[in-house]
Amino acid sequence: MNIALIAHDKKKDDLVRFAVAYKPIFEKHTLFATGTTGLRIMEATELPVHRFQSGPLGGDQEIGAKIAKNEMDAIFFFRDPLTAQPHEPDVTALVRLCDVYAIPLATNMGTAEILVRGLERGDLDWRYIVKESSDQENGNN
Template identity: 80%
Template sequence: MNIALIAHDNKKNDLVQFATAYQTIFSKHTLFATGTTGMRIQEATGLPITRFQSGPLGGDQEIGAMIAKNNMDAIFFFRDPLTAQPHEPDVTALVRLCDVYSIPLATNMGTAELLIRGLDEGFLEWRNILHKNGKSDER
């Protein structure tokens, strides 16, 4: 599965700790991340991660493009709801795309815990069925 890892500045440490705790599960998947978040997770875990631009420089939009082509299967986006983000329209667009394409999205530690455990148990296998049946660009 293709998984994106994104975190606002005040949540990067949380996502690094989460990725470290679940490194074994993440290692079974193809990982993508926005710039600094991806670098920090790579340094902490050694996991291979395709890195995009940082969020404010277009990284959220790059991940959004993958969602729109149905090339992303799950998103872990640790958002900071208490700090204004200069690229908030991009964040909103990314969340909207997850809803349009039914992409599981965890925006906090509690939901992330459920999503990662579900991923490990095979609860997202329906995504593989979509890919096999060529349903990638069917919107």
Template identity: 80%
Template sequence: MNIALIAHDKKKDDMIRFVVAYKKIFEKHSLFATGTTGTKIQEATGLDVHRFCSGPLGGDQEIGAYIANNNMDMVFFFRDPLTAQPHEPDVTALLRLCDVYSVPLATNMGTGEVLIRGLEQGDIDWRNIVHGNTDRVTEI
């Protein structure tokens, strides 16, 4: 599955700890991230991460385009709700796209853990149907 990893500045450490904790699960999937977040994840884990631009410079929109084209299966976007973001309209658009295209989205570590455990157990296999990979789907 294609998984996006995004974190606001004050949540980057949380994202790094999260990916380190679940590295064994993440390494089985294709990872995509906004600029700085992707670099920090690569440095901390050694995982291969396709890096887009930094969020404020268009990275959120690049990931949004993947979602709109059904090329992203899950998004972990650890947001900082207490700090104003100069690119807030882009953030809102990304969240909206996840809803429109039924892409599972975690905006904090608690929900992230539920999603990553669901991924590990095969609870997200329905996304394979979207891509025509029905041979990988056990039973929904």
């Protein structure tokens, strides 16, 4: 599955620790991340991560485009609700796209724990069916 890992500055340490703790689960999937977050996760876990631009430079929008194309299966976005973000409209758009396309989204450690355990158990395998159906509708076999 394609999984995006994103964190606001004050939440990057938390997401890196989370990725280290769940490396055995994440290593079975394809990881994507925004700029600095992706670099820090790669350094801490030695997992391959496809890095987009940083969030304020369009990384959130790049991930949003993958969601809109049905190319993202789960998002771990550790948000900082106490600090104003200069790219808040992009953050809001990303969350909205997850809702529109029914992409599981964890915005905090509590939900992330549940989502990663569900990923481990195969609870997100329905995404394979959604992708297959979408591919057939678009003529991609």
